[in-house]
Amino acid sequence: MDVSHRKVKKLIRLTDSEGNPLSNAEVRVQQTNHKFLFGCGAFDFIPYVMNGDEEHKQITDSWLEIFNYGTLPFYWGQYEKEEGKPNRDALMKTAQYLKGKGVTVKGHPLCWHTVCADWLMKYDNETILKKQLERIDREVKGFKGVIDMWDVINEVVIMPIFDKYDNAITRICKEKGRVGLIKEVFDRAHADNPDAVLLLNDFNTSINYEILIDGCLNAGVPISAIGIQSHQHQGYWGIEKLEEVLERFSHFGLPIHFTENTLISGDIMPAHIVDLNDWQVDEWPSTPEGEVRQVKEIEEMYRTLFEHPLVEAITTWDYRDGAWLKAPSGYIRLDNSKKPSYEMLKDLVKNEWWTDASAKTDENGCIMVDAFKGDYRISVGKSAAEVEFTDDTELNLHMKSGTDCIFLPGNSYHE
Numbered sequence: 001m002d003v004s005h006r007k008v009k010k011l012i013r014l015t016d017s018e019g020n021p022l023s024n025a026e027v028r029v030q031q032t033n034h035k036f037l038f039g040c041g042a043f044d045f046i047p048y049v050m051n052g053d054e055e056h057k058q059i060t061d062s063w064l065e066i067f068n069y070g071t072l073p074f075y076w077g078q079y080e081k082e083e084g085k086p087n088r089d090a091l092m093k094t095a096q097y098l099k100g101k102g103v104t105v106k107g108h109p110l111c112w113h114t115v116c117a118d119w120l121m122k123y124d125n126e127t128i129l130k131k132q133l134e135r136i137d138r139e140v141k142g143f144k145g146v147i148d149m150w151d152v153i154n155e156v157v158i159m160p161i162f163d164k165y166d167n168a169i170t171r172i173c174k175e176k177g178r179v180g181l182i183k184e185v186f187d188r189a190h191a192d193n194p195d196a197v198l199l200l201n202d203f204n205t206s207i208n209y210e211i212l213i214d215g216c217l218n219a220g221v222p223i224s225a226i227g228i229q230s231h232q233h234q235g236y237w238g239i240e241k242l243e244e245v246l247e248r249f250s251h252f253g254l255p256i257h258f259t260e261n262t263l264i265s266g267d268i269m270p271a272h273i274v275d276l277n278d279w280q281v282d283e284w285p286s287t288p289e290g291e292v293r294q295v296k297e298i299e300e301m302y303r304t305l306f307e308h309p310l311v312e313a314i315t316t317w318d319y320r321d322g323a324w325l326k327a328p329s330g331y332i333r334l335d336n337s338k339k340p341s342y343e344m345l346k347d348l349v350k351n352e353w354w355t356d357a358s359a360k361t362d363e364n365g366c367i368m369v370d371a372f373k374g375d376y377r378i379s380v381g382k383s384a385a386e387v388e389f390t391d392d393t394e395l396n397l398h399m400k401s402g403t404d405c406i407f408l409p410g411n412s413y414h415e
Contacts, residue, residue: 001303001307002307003306003307005309006035006036006306006353006372006373007370007371007372007373008370008371008373008389008391008392009368009369009370009392010368010369010370010371010389010392010394010395011366011368011395012027012366012367012368012369012378012395013364013366013394013395013396013397014027014361014365014366014367014397014398015397015398016398017398020365021361021363021365021366022361022380023361023362023363023364023365024360024362024363025360025361025365025380026358026359026360026380026381027358027359027360027361027367027379027380028356028357028358028377028378028379028380029355029356029357029358029359029367029369029371029376029378030355030356030376030377030378030379031354031356031371031372031374031375031376032102032374032375032376032377032386033068033102033374033375034068034353034354034372034373034374035372035373035374035389036306036312036313036353036372036373037068037069037104037257037313037314037315038066038067038068038313038314038345038349039067039068039069039070039071039104039313039314039315039316040063040066040067040069040070040071040315040316040317040319040331041070041071041315041316041318041319042063042070042071042072042094042103042105043071043072043073043323044056044059044060044063044319044320045060045063045070045072045094045097045098046072046090046091046094048060049090049093049094049097050093050094055336058336059319059320059332062332062336062338062342063319064103065350066331066342066345066346066349066350067103068102068103068104069103069104069105069106069313069315070098070103070104070105070106071105071106071107071108071259071315072091072094072098072105072106072107072108072147073091073108074107074108074109074110074139075108075109075112075114075115076112076115076116076117076135077115077116077117077118079091080117080135081117082119083117083119086138088142091107091143092142092143095143095146095147096146099146102375104149105147105149106147106149106150106151106197106199106315107139107147107149107150107151108150108151108154108201108259109151109152109153109154109201110135110136110139110140110150110151110152110153110185110189111132111136111152111153111154111169111181111185112153112154112155112169113155113159113162113167113169113170113173114155114162114167116167116168116169117168120167120168120169121166121167121168125171125172125175128168128169128171128172129172129176129184132169132172132185133184133185133188136152136188136189136192137188137192140188140189140192140193140196141192144192144193144196148193148195148196148197149196149197149198149199150189150196150197150198150199151199151201151259152182152185152186152189152198152199152200153181153182153185153186153200153201154201154202155201155202155203155204156173156178156181156182156200156202157178157202157204157206157208157209157212158204159173159178160173160174160177160178164275178212178215179212179215179216179219179221182200182212182216182221183216183219183220183221186198186200186216186221186222186223187221187222190222196224197224197225198222198223198224198225199223199224199226199227199257199259200212200213200216200221200226200227201227201228201229201259201260202227202228202229205228205245205248205249207248209249210248210249213226213249213252214252217252223254224254224255225254225255225256225257225313226249226252226254226255226256226257227257227259228245228249228256228258228259229258229259229260229261230258230260230261230262231260231261231262231276231317232261232262232263232264232297233262233264233268233269233276233279233325233327233329234268234269234270234271234273234276235268235271236263236297236301237301239300239304242301242304242305243304246304246305246308246310246311250308250310253310254310255310255311255312255313256308256310256311257311257313257314257315258311258313258314258315259313259315260315260317261301261315261316261317262316262317262318262324262327262329263294263297263298263301263329264284264290264294264327264328264329265286265287265290265291265293265294265321265328265329265339265341266284266286266287266290266328267284267287267290269327276325277325279325281325282326283326284322284325284326284327284328285328286321286328286333286339287328290328291339291340291341292340294339294340295339295340295344298341298344298345299344299345299348302314302348303348306353316330316331317329318330319331319332320332320333320334320336321333321334322334331345353372354372355369355370355371355372355374355376357369357371371389372389373389373390374388374389375387375388375389376388376389378397385397
């Protein structure tokens with residue numbers, strides 16, 4: 001597979017405080033984070049951050065060994081069960097904790113017809129829209145700098161025709177139209193944080209979603225990335241469907257995020273189930289043969305997506321089995337033991353697609369490294385600099401005058 005677009009060829013030049021080259025110096029180039037977003041649902045961090053129990057510490061510690069990108073729940077009906085009393089404290093503390101661990105955090109979602117706040121139903125449509133936009137103001141402004149990535153609106157293809165139960169958001173979507181509502185919420189989120197990454201997210205990968213995206217772009221909706229859900233409880237898509245979906249959604253030229261991915265390690269859900277939420281079982285166990293199958297499917301999918309130049313993020317929805325629909329869809333089992341899929345993905349992310357190199361500078365104080373894009377620690381002896389590799393431009397590192405630290409303007413340094 002060709003992943004050269006995920007890497008940079010970096011010439012690093014090291015000099016002392018007088019500008020003289022540091023020749024024949026032993027240099028270590030250690031990656032500390034990926035630019036690519038290897039994500040997972042981060043819901044388990046909330047009880048750990050708020051309560052600090054040992055079980056959730058075990059879960060979150062193993063989570064952090066692989067992932068650098070986490071999704072936190074902002075479902076309106078759960079986040080603000082009583083009007084005017086959002087559960088902001090728990091989400092803010094959890095997001096801050098994750099950010100402190102080098103994790104990019106995404107909020108999910110700002111607008112959705114499912115898990116909607118029941119108390120909205122007492123208002124007319126004009127007021128519902130007003131309160132929806134005020135919620136976006138509150139969350140996007142309030143979490144700015146901690147959460148700068150949002151699923152702005154979720155599952156709009158089905159939204160105006162959703163008929164399982166009445167809800168406030170379907171009401172306003174019927175009135176405004178799909179593109180009309182999308183433009184309202186995206187424009188508000190963009191105004192609240194112009195630098196935020198704003199996603200349109202859907203499970204519908206048919207031409208209907210393509211038509212919707214096309215209509216949004218023609219209307220000037222500021223979509224940063226296309227979100228594609230890939231819950232595969234009824235069986236793996238397979239390489240042909242995966243490549244076909246990538247080809248169709250690539251023609252927009254926008255970054256693609258696989259936002260909600262599930263591949264199970266047990267029996268497959270029957271194909272006649274239309275709404276996955278209708279599948280009700282007392283238990284849904286992981287099986288040895290299912291775990292072997294899950295490893296193969298996840299590896300093929302990740303390799304295919306990592307190779308595609310427009311894909312910027314992959315998020316596994318469930319970290320532990322049973323998180324949604326009781327499905328064996330996680331990387332760890334119900335007893336928190338690690339599945340083969342965990343070990344496989346960790347090897348990909350932190351070994352095969354990871355850079356940790358050592359080299360000796362030449363007489364000009366230079367080394368050349370071929371490295372995956374991301375954050376790095378470059379050290380010579382006890383001196384180190386923290387830098388970011390995003391392109392092939394030359395990197396000049398200087399000894400800071402009066403210290404034994406390598407100093408790079410615009411980056412941090414350590415003694």
